[in-house]
Amino acid sequence: MKLRERMLSHLAGLAPQAEALLVAVSGGPDSVALLRLLHQGPYRLEVAHFDHALRSESAEDAAFVRALCRELGLPCHVERAEVARIADERGWNLEDAARRLRYSFLTRVAKRVGAEAIVTGHTLDDQAETVLMQLLRGAAFLAGMPPRQGWVVRPLLAVRRSELLDYLQQLSQPHRQDESNLDTKRTRAWLRLELLPRLAERYPNLSERLSQLATWQRDQRTLLDELAAPLLDEAGIAIEPLRRAPPALQRHLLQLLLKRAGVPPDSAHLEALRKALAQGSPTRLSLPKGRLARVGYGRVEVLGPTGERLAPTPAVELPPEVDPEQAQVFGPLVYRTRLPGDRIRLAAGSRKLSDLLIDCKIPREERNRLRVLAAGAEVLWVEGVATDARVVTGLKAEDEDERFMRLALEQARLAADAGEVPIGVVVVCSGEVVGVGHNTTERDHDPTGHAELHAIRLAAGRLGDWRLTGCTLYVTLEPCAMCFGAMLQAHLPRLVYGAANYREGVLGSVTDLRRAPWKREVTVRGGVLAREAGELLSAFFAARR
Structure with missing residues (x-):
């Protein structure tokens, strides 16, 4: 089957109802080949180019894409953003900022022009690089890039880059070259230009095998998603079912919990959480992006950055410092974070939580993350800080x-x-x-x-x-x-x-x-x-x- 027929067949399976497509074109060989393969096909096409302003030649890339679209008679949408400055202002790493801003632009354009899918030119070689990068970074799953992800479809994931270069040469179609892709100080360029060619000398079908591995990993993840769904709720994961789950399902549940909180689920964090789960005692773990994981008192949950409140959750399991019989007198118990005006009754009298946390030298960034056991407005326990004198374990006959x-x-x-x-x-x-x-x-x-x-x-x-x-x-x-x-x-x-x-x-x-x-x-x-x-x-x- 010819290259165009293979691509169109794959695309039809990914977006069977689509009639209008937005094609993401950087000017590089893969995206230019994708556009030429789609041109004069069965779809209404519009083109989008995002200028990251990271290279002095980026304006020339945009001009090239505009000229190509004029030649092909296609509408072209171009947007420029100073990605480096925005990344610095928002505390993002450069790669993450580029991806966020680029896909935000593509989604906005797709909605505006009525496109039913965004098509990108990622190839089998890109997939192999992604899987290998995930392996080296200790990712929980080596799933690579899915063929379809929301609006985005990738119909060239089974096509080698060399095929696209041959296709462009047959058409005498020029394209742009991003010199940064040749800089082996960058991980992806090093993988592409040095590591993968060396590995391919011994394993000629390595890229295909890595791509196949990604497919199998995605299939396994789909099964685990179905098994995990009943165990994961809005507040986190109940500890007892999680402890009884097989290790693979444990890791998957914890991975889903971290991803939902915006934390990259690498293997080190997953195993740290599983270790805390096995220990049985309440544990707090610091996570990237200012997040905090809590394991204990019946649940595993992830708190957001400082100031983000924990939604109240029923207190299934009480801290050992709290006497259950005495605590139940106050009514339904929940775990939450502190609220303005909260007070706790100690032997020395009633204290404002804000004053107590200052006196106990609790860092400012930790105060809104501490778990509080409360019954309505009554605060009975503050994690690691204090327990209401009326519910302290063992204090019934004496104060x-x-x-x-x-x-x-x-x-x-x-x-x-x-x-x-x-x-x-x-x-x-x-x-x-x-x-x-x-x-x-x-x-x-x-x-x-x-x-x-x-x-x-x-x-x-x-x-x-x-x-x-x-x-x-x-x-x-x-x-x-x-x-x-x-x-x-x-x-x-x-x-x-x-x-x-x-x-x-x-x-x-x-x-x-x-x-x-x-x-x-x-x-x-x-x-x-x-x-x-x-x-x-x-x-x-x-x-x-």
Whole structure:
């Protein structure tokens, strides 16, 4: 079968109802040969040329295409865009920008002129180069270019470039040559001019085999698409069905999820997601283009760039920090991202999420990505930051202050065992202990070796900031003047103590320093587990008499 008959037969299969075509012509040999093959055929033709303004000769390419169209009596549409400048302004890579702008132009022209398909001159050699490039880049599928993709049809994918060059030579038809296609510093040119010819010396039918591989891969992907469809929803993928799926279907589902989010699905990201899936613990993975993948709490999902909100999804699985029985009291639970005005109730009182995230040093670009567990307007949990005191796992009979005071009592017992006055401290930020301490005055021969100072220093070191603005200090005995002063200097907003200190206490026992006009105010709660703290002190001093 002659070249024109083969091409027209293939085109009829790709666009069986089409009568009007828009032919994309760059001026190079492949697209010029395509236009000549279509000319005087059964279709109404119009031609489109996009000038990328990347080469000094690009205006000459456009002039050549216009002249060819005049010679053939065909309408010609030309548009020029400074692709390099636009790519820089929008943060796109150059190749991506060129493709986006070119196909945007072709689609606009096709709609305007009533074309039913956009025809391009990609050949079997282009297909082989594309598949090999996908292989070298670690693509999830070596599917190459599909013969039809939306409006775009590629009727020459089974034709070698050499056939087109012979055809043009028979017609004595000139064409343009893009010198950048000869620059082997560019990957595609290196593949075309160096690697593929060397491989073809040993494997003469390599291009045909790569093209066939692409066809088979597309067929396999079609099957996987059908299997994946019931498992992928708007919010992502449910974890349990994904875990039960065979590895090939797992990879395909994750690939579809990434593609839907605009992330190129390379093998490294797919395997990282599968590894996170197998680990079972909640995981966050950074992805290209500012995206973030979350694996955990019943779902795998991809969040967009900073500021893009997560659509509310039912909370099928709750975080381990949240007690299910207590949480269900609040009504239907959903995962979402934070909203303006969100607050969470902690043991220290209600806090604005915006303030809490600042205090906990959460980077600005991460704040809108954090997953929030909410029931209506009630925020019960913030990923990696805090849990509502009313739903904390294991806190039914005692409140959160009692829980942390018991940890402070453990520190006090360590002091007693070491022969020190049994005073213990823990510093807590967003439900996490960030500093502990007990008295070391005797051991260090240091009158400032108080539990509060040790814990404050440790907390500041762990948080990387001497301002402990989001923290609560728990101490078993009402503080002295020195320690209360240290709390003011550390910007601690809240203090919880156990037993009253009738010898040196400055929060009401001897005096009340809170009444002074300090720049900062410390909220104080006293008497938490006071009996236990007092008994520990009494036993210590009784043993020393």
